Amino acid sequence: MENIVILSGAGISAESGLKTFRDSNGLWEGHDVMEVASPDGWHKNRALVLDFYNQRRRQLKTVKPNAAHQALVDLEKQFDVHIITQNVDDLHERAGSSKVLHLHGELLKARSTTDENLVIDWHEDICEGDLCAKGSQLRPHIVWFGELVPLLEPAIELTAKADYIIIVGTSMQVYPAASLINYAKPEALIYFIDPKPNIASQKNLKVIAEKASAGVPIVVEELLSK
Known part of the structure; x- marks a missing residue:
């Protein structure tokens, strides 16, 4: 075959x-890409990053x-x-x-912030305080700029x-x-x-x-x- x-x-x-993330002006839904798609952006404003991907996840369910x-x-x-x-x-x-x-990566998955191999299915919003099995904050299972x-x-x-x-x-x-x-x-x-x-x-x-x-x-x- x-x-x-x-x-x-x-x-x-x-x-x-x-919607595609990146607009013609280079912004991602009105955000600089490094604000919402980089480890540095995550450390600076975790709530913003979570909200950005929560909105993308909700939209995915409508198409x-x-x-x-x-x-x-x-x-x-x-x-x-x-x-x-x-x-x-x-x-x-x-x-x-x-x-x-x-x-x-995948929008409908989340992963541990301390163990990148700990990935779980996740179809709802990821909120601050949502923890993996090892007790660390969950993050979107997305490969951000600067990551392998x-x-x-x-x-x-x-x-x-x-x-x-x-x-x-x-x-x-x-x-x-x-x-x-x-x-x-x-x-x-x-x-x-x-x-x-x-x-x-x-x-x-x-x-x-x-x-x-x-x-x-x-x-x-x-x-x-x-």
Whole structure:
């Protein structure tokens, strides 16, 4: 069975009505990114950080997977499919994808502030005073700026094995996620789905100038007909 890796980013979830964190002016919901997505911001104003992610978590409950998320599930009928996503939502899982790796963490999980490996499912607000089993404050299970990306190595290994790579909802400008494409096999066929692509089709690279909900079904139909 051939391998497919999907590299997904905020664009695929935006079509479900989920706000992307970063606005065009570089602010995250009106906040400087370092205020709400860095260890320093956490230490300076824990209440602000918790509120920021509590709002994101509440919003996530109001949206549903879209046609792009749903189409990707069909690939599992014929291929070994792994989704490597920069997104912290659970829309891929809700659509039915069975193998999803979250590079930047997950909104619906919390983790200990003293043991990064102590991670639990958490679907409600995280409040000051909510403690892990070891007695320390819980924090969002999000990889913040300045922190290591613990699942990067597994993501590299998956990308290196892929026969096909589908890039959707991301301009591949955010590192280290953007570096993954460097590990692709020379013969891997890459699909790049973007409504305003900054590259053109070339050998082993097929550009689909569509938004995710329109472009993903096109690619899926093509792959399933091979």
